[in-house]
Amino acid sequence: MDDSKIHELKLFVESCQSDPSILHNPSLGFFKTFLQSLGAKIPPASTPGAENGHTSNEDIVESDLELDDSDVVKPDDDPPQKMxxxxxxxxxxxRDLAQSLKSKAIEAISEGNLDEAIDHLTEAITLNPSSAILYATRASVYVKQKKPNAAIRDADAALKINADSAKGYKTRGMARAMLGHWEDAAHDLGLASNLDHDEEIGSTLKKIEPNVHKIREHRRKYERLRKEKKVRATEHAKQKTKAETEDVKASTQTYGEVVSICKASELETRLTASSKSNQLAILYFTATWCGPCRFMAPLYTSLASKYPKVVFLKIDIDEASDVAAKWSISSVPTFFFTKNGKEIDKVVGADKSSLENKLAKYAS
Structure with a gap:
């Protein structure tokens, strides 16, 4: 194995050490089974949110997945058998002696003497360690003894020697079913069935397939929830960015220009910004139907260019009636001078000189 692969493996092991729940990922079922076959103790899966006394309904949790585990057994933790x-x-x-011992083991199995069968098969494996069928046969005895981890070790050995060992896949599939590794079990039994189908494989598959179906439906459900959550989060982020952009736009003074105000929130944002920067702000209340307003409009625009550090705001009383009502506008044009959020003066009517004089006074 090259150094890069070893480094990746080291990182993966470190991740498992810091968060053992990783090992309960269905895609790592084979690795979890391998560790258990070596006698490893895998911490139980923690339920997301359990530390806070609740469970998120948008994370995959096993508590709402009801499976038939009536035939699941406690993992055997015996020392690994002799290989x-x-x-x-x-x-x-x-080779001949190993075959003779295998025959004795088969006879012992038929008589229910499983420990004796294990002894014969172990001796046979010692004599002929390259025989996949010997490991697969001993695996089948461990299945009968309800020792799934031992069975998996032997099945793995058989499949390492012969990747097309139907009995190897069958015994490993049945052992995995005993441990409740439903999807892995279904995969192995499916391969065994394709190679050499028998009634025992069929009946076991029939029993575990409902669990496999539930698990897959369960996963699809939560994948859908996660996607929906991601879409909502993306949309929320877009809306937040849009709102922040509008706020920044509204709070940024456009120097030398007259800014039109259409709603109360915009005015509040502008006045708050001008207060923070200690700027003079002028509120010009106008209306499209007002003749004197049209008379004052060019002057107001030119003053904005002349005093770039002053905030020039324009409010049409018909478009922003709520703003006009708040400022008690009874006639137009009306000009309010504000600073630090407070009104400091005003000009009512089309009085050019008064507007220019007061602006010169407060803008200095």
Whole structure:
């Protein structure tokens, strides 16, 4: 294995150490089974949100997934069984003796003497360690003894020797079903069925398929919820960005220009911004039907260019009637001078000189 692969493996192991719940991911079922086959203790899966006394309905949780686990057994934690040495050269004599021991094991199995069968098969494996069928047969005995981890170790050994071992897939699938690893079990049994179907495979598949179906539907459901949550989060972020952009736009003074105000919130934002920067702000209340307003409009625009540090605001009383009502406008044009959020003076009517004089006074 090259250094980069070893480094990746090290990072993965460190992740598992910091968060063992990773091992309960269905896609890592094979690795979890491997660890358990070596006698490892896997911490139970924690329920998202349990630390806070609640469970998020948008995370995958097993509490709302009802499965038939009536045949699930407690994982066996016996020391790993004796395996053969693949490096030895097997003689014809050893091979024949191993076959004889296998026959004795089959007879012991038929008589219900499972421990005796294990002893015969273990001796046979020692004599002929390259025989996949010996490991697969011993795996089937461990299945009968309800020792799924031991069965998986033997099935893995059989499949390493012969990747097309139907009995290897069958015994591993049945062992995984005993541990409640439903999807992994269904996968193995499906491969076994394709290679050499029998009634036991069919009946086991029939029993575990409802659980597999529930798990997959469960996963699809929460994948859909996660996608919907992501869409909502994206939309919320867009709306927030849009609102922030509008606020920034509204709060940014356009120097040398007259800014039209259409609603009360815009005026509040502008006045707040001018207060923070200690700027003079002028509110010009006008109306499209007002002749004197049209007379004052060009002057107001030119004054905005002349005093770029002053905030020039224009409010049409018909478009922003709520603003006009708040400021008690009884006639137009009316000009309010404000600073630090407070009214400091005003001009009522089309009085150009008064407007210019007061502006010069307060803008200095």
């Amino acid at each position: 053969g040495d693949l490096s030895i050269e097997v003689s014809d004599e050893s």
